[in-house]
Each structure stands twice: as C-alpha cells, then as structure tokens.
Amino acid sequence: MPRTRVRKRLPALAAALAVLPVLPAAGARAGERTVLAIGAHAGDAEVTTGAILARHKRLGDRVAMLHLTLGEGGNPKMSPAAYGEQKRREALAAAQALGADVLFGPWKDGELRDTEEAARWVADAIRQVKPTHVITHWQASLHPDHEAAHRIVDAAVLLASLEGFESAHPRHRGVRGVYYADNWEDAEGFSPYLYVDVTEDLAAWRAAATSYEFVRGGLSPFPYLEYYEALARVRGAVAGKRFAVALEVDAFAKRRVLDALP
Ligand SMILES: [Zn+2]
Numbered sequence: 001m002p003r004t005r006v007r008k009r010l011p012a013l014a015a016a017l018a019v020l021p022v023l024p025a026a027g028a029r030a031g032e033r034t035v036l037a038i039g040a041h042a043g044d045a046e047v048t049t050g051a052i053l054a055r056h057k058r059l060g061d062r063v064a065m066l067h068l069t070l071g072e073g074g075n076p077k078m079s080p081a082a083y084g085e086q087k088r089r090e091a092l093a094a095a096q097a098l099g100a101d102v103l104f105g106p107w108k109d110g111e112l113r114d115t116e117e118a119a120r121w122v123a124d125a126i127r128q129v130k131p132t133h134v135i136t137h138w139q140a141s142l143h144p145d146h147e148a149a150h151r152i153v154d155a156a157v158l159l160a161s162l163e164g165f166e167s168a169h170p171r172h173r174g175v176r177g178v179y180y181a182d183n184w185e186d187a188e189g190f191s192p193y194l195y196v197d198v199t200e201d202l203a204a205w206r207a208a209a210t211s212y213e214f215v216r217g218g219l220s221p222f223p224y225l226e227y228y229e230a231l232a233r234v235r236g237a238v239a240g241k242r243f244a245v246a247l248e249v250d251a252f253a254k255r256r257v258l259d260a261l262p
Contacts, residue, residue: 028132028176031060036131037181038122038153040112040145041071042091042104043212047228048181049135050098051198051205051245057099058201064129065098066122067091068105068112068149075219080109090212097208101129112144114151120167122156127169138180138248140188154178179247182235184227192246193254195239202232202243 035056037045045053045065053063070091072084088104095102103125105112112118126134136153137146159165161173182190198205206225209215215224236244 033059033061033133034064034129034131035061035133035135036064036066036126036129038066038068038134038136038149039181040068040137040143040149041074041109042067042069042087043071043094043209043214044137044146044183045135045181046094046098046205046209046212047215047224048183049245049247050094050208051201051232051243052135052196052247053098053100054201054204054208055196055198058204062101063098064101064103064131065091065095066103066105066125066129068122068152069107069109069145070104071109073109074214084109086213093211094208097211098204103129110145112148112152114148114155116155118148118152119155119159120165122152123159123165124167124169126156126160126175127167127172130172130174132174132176133179134175134177135179135181135247137183138186138190140190141183141186143185146183146186150180177249177253179249182231182246182248184222184231190248192235193249194247195235195241195244196247197236197239197241197243198232198245199236199242202229205232 033056035053037049037053039045057063070084070087072080072087075083091102105121134153134157137150139147139150141147157175157178161171163171179194182192209225214220232243232245235246236242
C-alpha cells in the first residue's frame with residue numbers, strides 16, 4: 001500500500017500541515033497541556049513515551065493514550081481473543097499507573113490500514129481528547145501497523161482541525177505539535193531531535209510499563225524493560241541528564257525563522 005494513500009485523498013494535506021503551529025518558540029505552560037500518545041498496539045505508547053507522560057502528569061498536565069489495536073496477536077500461548085482481554089486489562093492498569101485517560105481503537109492487530117475511514121475515526125478521538133501535543137510512531141517501521149498509525153495520525157490531526165469535517169465532536173485546532181516516539185521497531189531514519197528529561201519519572205514509567213506481561217519478560221525474546229531503560233540512559237547521557245526520552249519531528253517542524261542569529 002502506498003505511503004501517500006491518505007494524503008492523496010486529502011489534497012494539500014502536506015501544505016496545510018506545514019502551516020500548523022508546530023514547536024512554538026514560547027512553549028506551553030505547565031498545567032495547560034494535554035499530551036496524547038497514540039500507539040498502534042497497547043503497550044507501544046507506554047514503553048516508548050510513558051516516562052514523558054508521567055513527567056507531564058507530575059507537572060499538572062492532562063495525559064491520555066489511544067491504543068489503535070490491542071496488539072492481541074503477540075502471544076503464542078493464547079488465542080487473540082484471550083490475550084486481547086489480558087492486554088486491555090494491562091492497558092487499563094498502565095493508564096491508571098500513569099494517571100492517564102485511555103481510549104481503544106476498533107482495529108485488530110495486524111489489520112491497521114491508513115484509510116480515510118481510520119483517519120476520520122482518529123480525528124474524532126482527537127476532537128474528544130483535545131490534545132495540545134500528540135506523540136505517535138515515526139514514519140518508517142518494521143511493523144506495518146506502526147507505519148499505518150503514523151500516516152493515520154498525521155492525517156487525523158489536520159482533519160480534526162477542519163470546520164468542514166463533521167463528526168460527533170466540534171473541531172479542535174489546539175494541537176501545537178506532533179512528535180514521534182523513539183521505538184526500537186521504528187528506527188529507520190529516526191534521528192533524536194528533542195530530549196525530555198525524565199530522571200524523576202523513570203520509576204513511574206517502570207511501574208506502568210510492567211503492567212504488561214510482554215514487558216516483564218517471557219513472551220518476547222526482546223528485552224523491553226532493559227532496552228528502554230538503557231535507551232533512556234543513553235539519551236540522557238548526550239543530553240546532560242541522568243535519563244531522557246528523545247522524540248523526532250517532521251523536517252518542516254525544524255524550520256526556525258529568526259530576526260538575527262541566536
Ligand atoms: Zn507495536
């Protein structure tokens with residue numbers, strides 16, 4: 001499926017996104033942000049950016065997660081239906097640990113596609129949550145669901161802002177920036193751009209992430225907990241912090257316009 005499927009159906013999307021108020025110089029104030037992390041599978045948002053959510057919760061901001069699928073296909077010892085029930089319970093426990101609201105998409109693991117219908121569903125969810133900041137998957141991934149999520153979310157942020165798009169909730173133009181998570185499966189071309197200090201929040205991240213059996217170990221050969229804790233140390237080291245979580249942004253969001261050199 002071509003990567004531009006949604007964009008072709010929504011003319012001038014790229015141009016319109018380029019004028020969204022991404023990365024404002026002034027920044028948002030604590031207590032005024034709503035950070036929404038959108039992952040393809042329950043667990044993606046928590047393991048990659050749970051520490052950022054914990055930090056913003058501690059700063060007095062609202063935090064929320066949208067899991068587009070439960071990721072119910074990842075347990076060789078259980079049926080997708082049974083593991084899906086477990087993943088939902090784990091997601092609710094993780095959200096409670098982070099103090100986050102949580103929403104679930106209607107799609108099945110492995111079947112997420114960047115259709116206009118999906119963009120419309122996510123746009124209405126964005127209108128419901130009213131985020132100031134959206135975090136989702138980077139554009140390239142080992143997992144097709146992750147790539148689809150990236151394209152769906154980019155399209156949905158724009159759709160949510162359009163008066164002409166009708167859904168159950170009024171339009172939302174308050175997204176100040178879209179950020180991409182540092183995910184081991186989404187590494188191709190990912191270059192850390194923003195570093196968020198999570199030194200005080202790593203314990204809260206660990207408590208939330210280990211709500212999931214796949215993070216605690218035994219289900220996947222990938223050592224999730226060790227990897228993301230070590231990654232936070234690596235990102236922190238180059239950022240001059242004990243622990244940090246890095247995010248990428250679109251190329252156009254890196255543009256800075258100045259009256260003179262800083
Ligand atoms: Zn995933």
